[in-house]
Amino acid sequence: MPKPTATITAKAKDKTVERIKRFLELGDYDVKVTIDPNATDTVVTVGTTTLKNPTPAQLAATMDLLLPKKSSTYDLVVIGGGPAGLAAAINARSLYDLTTLIIEQYAPGGTAATAVNQIDNYLGFDEGIDAGDLCHRAVLQAKKFEAQWLPGYGVTAFKPSDDPKTKKHEITATNSDAPHDAVTVSASLVLLATGVIPRKLTQPTAAAFEDEGIYYYALPADAEGVTAKDTIVVIGGGDSAGRAALMFSGKGAKVVMLIRDTLTKTMLKVISDKIKADKNITVVENTEATEFDAIKTPPPDNPNAKLTVVAKAKSYAVTAVYALISADPQTKWIEDAGITVVRKNETDKYGLAATGLDIFLDAIKKGTFKYEEHKKDLENVTDMATNKPGVFAAGDVRYRAERRIATAAGEGTEAALAMHNYLKANPKVLDAEAGRAAPYYYLA
Known part of the structure; x- marks a missing residue:
């Protein structure tokens, strides 16, 4: 389309x-x-x-994204508008008629919409589909089922209830461009689907060029104006970095890849093999950029150069830098709200939301697990449920999740089913006045 x-x-x-x-x-x-x-x-x-x-909120309204109506009480609030959040919202609306609000700080589709690769293994698309197109279709589907959107707002306060039957979960989101503009909503159910955000460069000179020469996403649109006169630096050795390098090279640009380790350490072989065979791509291994500076007068042989990048005492004059160096979850506010977060190791400062059995495994590790006290909870454990009743997690923010669009969408769908089963077991959680789905669960 x-x-x-x-x-x-x-x-x-x-x-x-x-x-x-x-x-x-x-x-x-x-x-x-x-x-x-x-x-x-x-x-x-x-x-x-x-x-x-x-502002993003004004743009969202113009883009015909549904914004919150006067009601501030919902059956479900989904925090995060990537594949996991979208899949959960679509299933919650289409199957279970739950009034649903999606809060997305950045843009519809989340980080998945920034993927540059064609997805060839997504069920039902035999000729493949672009990640951005897939996410756009999901947004249209969510709109079709009248899920409401709050884009451009980030969650600044989350107060989960220990008993949603008597008190709803409370979420406050703030406009990223207007800190005084805050919206507070309550919900019987909450899905944490905040995914991850790109990790940024830590070199002191990098911050000055963010969004003005240094970028943390590589969108297909970024390659549209690129020609053989451009030199692009891609920092990173993962699949996303490899695909971005191939994308820019495909437009004729000279690409320099700066990799902290080696090309083949973490990258899929099918991608690294293409990079090795590409004459436009130069791979510099076991290195990292140390300095960035603006170019006032571009060199004659590189008229589009805007930055210099120094790595291993060598300077590169480049049009742009794309730093694709992994991504991190933003889970401090989740942990502060009392949600159990599991860290992969002692140096992991972020952690991921624990669900299902991982909640109990974490308690065993900390020595706080009591079998007799937790026996009933173990019998009713749900893979997508957190330690707070009515609060679920799906996608990249969840411990043990795989960073794949297909699995994130699957987890969102599974989370919606888990919520459905939770409501059948706890019908009085829903507010009969606010939720159209309430009578169904009360009478089930």
Whole structure:
């Protein structure tokens, strides 16, 4: 299906323009940016609507994403709009008629929408499908079933209830561009599907170029204007970095891959083999970038160069840097709310949400497990349930999850079924006044 279009007119292609562009691209829009030195505002046109200096929430409304209505009470609040969150919301709405709100801090589709590769092994798409297109279809499906959206807001407070029959879970989300703009909602059920966010470079000189030469996503749109006159640095040795390198090389650009270890240590063989055979890609192993600086006057043989990157005492003049160096969950606020978080080792500062048997395994490890006290809970253990009643987790934020789009969607579907079974066992959890699904569970 053809993509909807959007245009941005601004005085310069700065961080604000880049964020707006990426928000629209992650929403599967084809975006054209025009630089006008005389412009006083950043003007965005989406379809027939024109906005000046828009926030993500304003863009979302223009993109026809459903925003919260007057009601602040829901059967289900899904925190995270990636494949896991979308699959859960679609099943919760289509099968169980649960009033549902999706809170997504960045853009519809989550991190999965930034994948550059064609997905060849997703069930039902025999010719493959782009990750962004798959996520866009899922967003349309969620809209079809009237799941409501709150994009551009990040959760800043989460107060889970120990007894949802008498008190609902409470979630406060804040507008990323307007800290005073906060929304508080309550729900009988909560799904934690926040996934992971890209890990950023720690070199002191890197921060100044974020979204202005250094990027932590590589979208297919990034390669559209790339030519043989461009040199791109890709930092990272994983599958995403490899696919990005091949994407830019496919447009004729010279690509330099800076890898801390070796090309084949963690990358899929099918990708590393293609990189080895690609004459446009130079792989520099056992190294990392140490310094970044702006180029005021590009060299004649590299007219598009904007940055210099120093690695192993060698300097590279490049058009852009794409740092694809893994990703981390943001689980501190989850742990602060009393949700059990499991760390892979002592140096793991983030941890992942524990569900099912991992809750009890963690208690055994800490010496707090009491069999007689937990016997009944063990008999009713649910793979997607956390240690708080009515709070579930799915996708990359969950301990033992695999970072694959297909498995995240499967976990979201499984989480919706787990919620359904939880409500059948605890019908009074739903508010008969707020939820249309309440009579079904009361009478079941």
